[in-house]
Amino acid sequence: MSEHGSKAATANAGHAGDAHAGETRRDFIHIAAASVAAGGVAAVAWPFIQQLGPAADTRAASSAEVDVSKVPEGSEIRVLIGGMPFFVRHRNAVEMAKAVADDKLPMRDPATDESRLVKMQDGAYNPKILVTSGLCTHLGCVPVGPAQGSTGDFGGWYCPCHGSHYDTSGRIRKGPAPKNLAVPKYEYLSASMIKISL
Amino acid sequence: MSGPSTYEPSNGFTKWLDARLPIIRFAKDTAIDFPTPKNLNYWWTFGGILAVCLVVQIVTGIVLAMHYVASTEDAFASVERIMRDIDYGWLIRNIHANGASMFFLAVYIHMFRGLYYGSYKSPREVIWILGVVIYLLMMATAFMGYVLPWGQMSFHGSAVITNLIGAIPIIGDPIKTYLMGGPAIGDPTLNRFFSLHYLLPFVIAGIVVLHIWALHVPGNNNPTGVSVKDVKKDTLPFHPYYTVKDGFAIVVFLILFAYFVFYAPNALGHADNSVEANPLQTPSHIVPEWYLLPFYAILRAITFDIGPIPAKLLGVIAMFGSIGILFVVPWLDTSKVRSMRYRPIAKQLFVLFVLASVGLGFCGANDPDKFVFKFGPDKLIVNYVDTQGNAQVSGRFDNFEGAGGAQEFVSKLPPSAGASVALSEEGFKWLWLSQILGAYYFLYFLVFLPLLGIIEKPKARPPSIAESVRKKHVSVPAAAVNPAPVAAE
Numbered sequence A: 001m002s003e004h005g006s007k008a009a010t011a012n013a014g015h016a017g018d019a020h021a022g023e024t025r026r027d028f029i030h031i032a033a034a035s036v037a038a039g040g041v042a043a044v045a046w047p048f049i050q051q052l053g054p055a056a057d058t059r060a061a062s063s064a065e066v067d068v069s070k071v072p073e074g075s076e077i078r079v080l081i082g083g084m085p086f087f088v089r090h091r092n093a094v095e096m097a098k099a100v101a102d103d104k105l106p107m108r109d110p111a112t113d114e115s116r117l118v119k120m121q122d123g124a125y126n127p128k129i130l131v132t133s134g135l136c137t138h139l140g141c142v143p144v145g146p147a148q149g150s151t152g153d154f155g156g157w158y159c160p161c162h163g164s165h166y167d168t169s170g171r172i173r174k175g176p177a178p179k180n181l182a183v184p185k186y187e188y189l190s191a192s193m194i195k196i197s198l
Numbered sequence B: 001m002s003g004p005s006t007y008e009p010s011n012g013f014t015k016w017l018d019a020r021l022p023i024i025r026f027a028k029d030t031a032i033d034f035p036t037p038k039n040l041n042y043w044w045t046f047g048g049i050l051a052v053c054l055v056v057q058i059v060t061g062i063v064l065a066m067h068y069v070a071s072t073e074d075a076f077a078s079v080e081r082i083m084r085d086i087d088y089g090w091l092i093r094n095i096h097a098n099g100a101s102m103f104f105l106a107v108y109i110h111m112f113r114g115l116y117y118g119s120y121k122s123p124r125e126v127i128w129i130l131g132v133v134i135y136l137l138m139m140a141t142a143f144m145g146y147v148l149p150w151g152q153m154s155f156h157g158s159a160v161i162t163n164l165i166g167a168i169p170i171i172g173d174p175i176k177t178y179l180m181g182g183p184a185i186g187d188p189t190l191n192r193f194f195s196l197h198y199l200l201p202f203v204i205a206g207i208v209v210l211h212i213w214a215l216h217v218p219g220n221n222n223p224t225g226v227s228v229k230d231v232k233k234d235t236l237p238f239h240p241y242y243t244v245k246d247g248f249a250i251v252v253f254l255i256l257f258a259y260f261v262f263y264a265p266n267a268l269g270h271a272d273n274s275v276e277a278n279p280l281q282t283p284s285h286i287v288p289e290w291y292l293l294p295f296y297a298i299l300r301a302i303t304f305d306i307g308p309i310p311a312k313l314l315g316v317i318a319m320f321g322s323i324g325i326l327f328v329v330p331w332l333d334t335s336k337v338r339s340m341r342y343r344p345i346a347k348q349l350f351v352l353f354v355l356a357s358v359g360l361g362f363c364g365a366n367d368p369d370k371f372v373f374k375f376g377p378d379k380l381i382v383n384y385v386d387t388q389g390n391a392q393v394s395g396r397f398d399n400f401e402g403a404g405g406a407q408e409f410v411s412k413l414p415p416s417a418g419a420s421v422a423l424s425e426e427g428f429k430w431l432w433l434s435q436i437l438g439a440y441y442f443l444y445f446l447v448f449l450p451l452l453g454i455i456e457k458p459k460a461r462p463p464s465i466a467e468s469v470r471k472k473h474v475s476v477p478a479a480a481v482n483p484a485p486v487a488a489e
């Protein structure tokens, strides 16, 4: 190794006369080859990992329009978007009043009822309609609600998996879930149409 | 441990082959002549049983894959078709579904065997680690297999597990999305799970080869934990002594297997999985298959935050930790003595460890907020709102009517209190049991095993394997004449 290494060392001005200079050159080749190989592996790995992600058609099917006027008062409908469940609830007067009245109470994930609503096109809130994710924030079960005959201790939803209770604003009030039912991205297209996006 | 090869090719063809591919020599050295301690008991037959299980799963699985359709529209119906329309489809599916349970039953016994007899200790650490890798792959395979029939439990069980991964900070969410291939469990998930469910058993088979290779370097451990000192006196050739012993155990095991397949094919499953998956409705009680229950119990046992780490993440850490800890057992156990036969304290703690593991399984199967036992008869309480507008709960009442009853209490409240009477049960919760048993699980590995090696005084070990066998049979005259047949126990 040092035989042809020393020749190389003379060419390598900075290390002239250094007995180990040849190894520096060999090291360079090793490191360069390994880096190219690593780069190649990474470049090939990228598409193989990326193909696991959501495909274009899956990403495209990621919103739905819902006519909220069809939801009976005091009940809800459940919408599946790309496999994700959402609740669209038409709250009655008592439920709305309770949601606002509880705003001041201590909660695990404090939020006012209004902060969980979205403005209509005229800039006013529509407190009758509450839209939330249908996944319990604990481990992702789908809670039961008025249509299933159980709304839990706080009148909203009850998750039977491990006993989480949500109130009429979808806020977590009791049980293991750490967060309120998420409010998805949605907008009012008209007074009665909303568009929910993932 | 295998000595120099004793294979002599007997004819022209085997001589020719032996010089080119010494496969017969290899088979003879590893499976026929292989010197095996003469004192192995029936706990050592589970390795052979496991090999049979793997072959059974692969053969039945390949047949199922010929009829199964991996699409959320058709999966459930295709499995129903296997059960009803395909000739003997019911048999093959029952074997595969129950085969997974039998596989885990055998692997748990095999692992407890290793923990009791110290088979993970030097020089067998790599055998043990490869075993834990196989076990992890088995869990992944079984988890993905359970999703395939696309029943309610398939769907919601997998949703719970993928959500767990989402609890890991920062990287959790992207991993979850890449695992599912979309925002929720759906067609992309089902298809990749099918692909991997088909692949992983063959990866397992590959690691089994390494496991056995690593085993054949030091040779088998044995119930005394004493190393082989004299191959002639301490060992017997694998064939016919252990082929017959293993064969007998396999037949007994297959009888149990057949009992489940033919007489109780659904006993180990869950009724909810006979209902097609519905993403909008979670079954009221989600449980994994029985063999994953202890880990599910550990996951749910953590209901408290520690500092900045939320309970949910802690649960995930504890669950993965309870499996991961197995990798380092060879270094946690500081005792020089392998077999717990000669470790009076460790032996007792080991029995408790087995009980704790099984108990955790029961905790996983039960609602954590329900009771193992009740402290007394159920009582009544009253929920009401006091004059300041705060919610209040009354004390407990024995009766509804009569003096000192709940009714009397309610009648004294103003109507604005909105009083309502409810049942109040008090008892020992499954949650608490799982916390106690889970704590013991970790204590065993992290505290007891390291400490005992230092403080425990082991009992005297037999000087050799041959000696340990002879002692038991002192009454047999001239034991040395033919020690081989009595050696099996």
Ligand code: HEM
Binding pocket: B054, B057, B058, B059, B060, B061, B062, B063, B064, B065, B068, B079, B093, B096, B097, B100, B103, B138, B141, B142, B143, B145, B146, B147, B148, B149, B197, B198, B200, B201, B202, B204, B269
């Ligand atoms: C380590 C070995 C294996 C284990 C532990 C295992 C486990 C499982 C489990 C638990 C199920 C769900 C059974 C049910 O409840 O219906 C299943 C289903 C299935 N497995 Fe496997 N499996 C293994 C190997 C294989 C192999 C090698 C293949 C294919 C070559 C395969 C193909 C299938 C198919 C097509 C299904 C869906 C049909 C059904 O649900 O019965 N499996 N597997």
Ligand code: FES
Binding pocket: A136, A137, A138, A139, A140, A141, A159, A160, A161, A162, A163, A164, A175, A176, A177
């Ligand atoms: S998933 Fe809802 S309480 Fe656990």
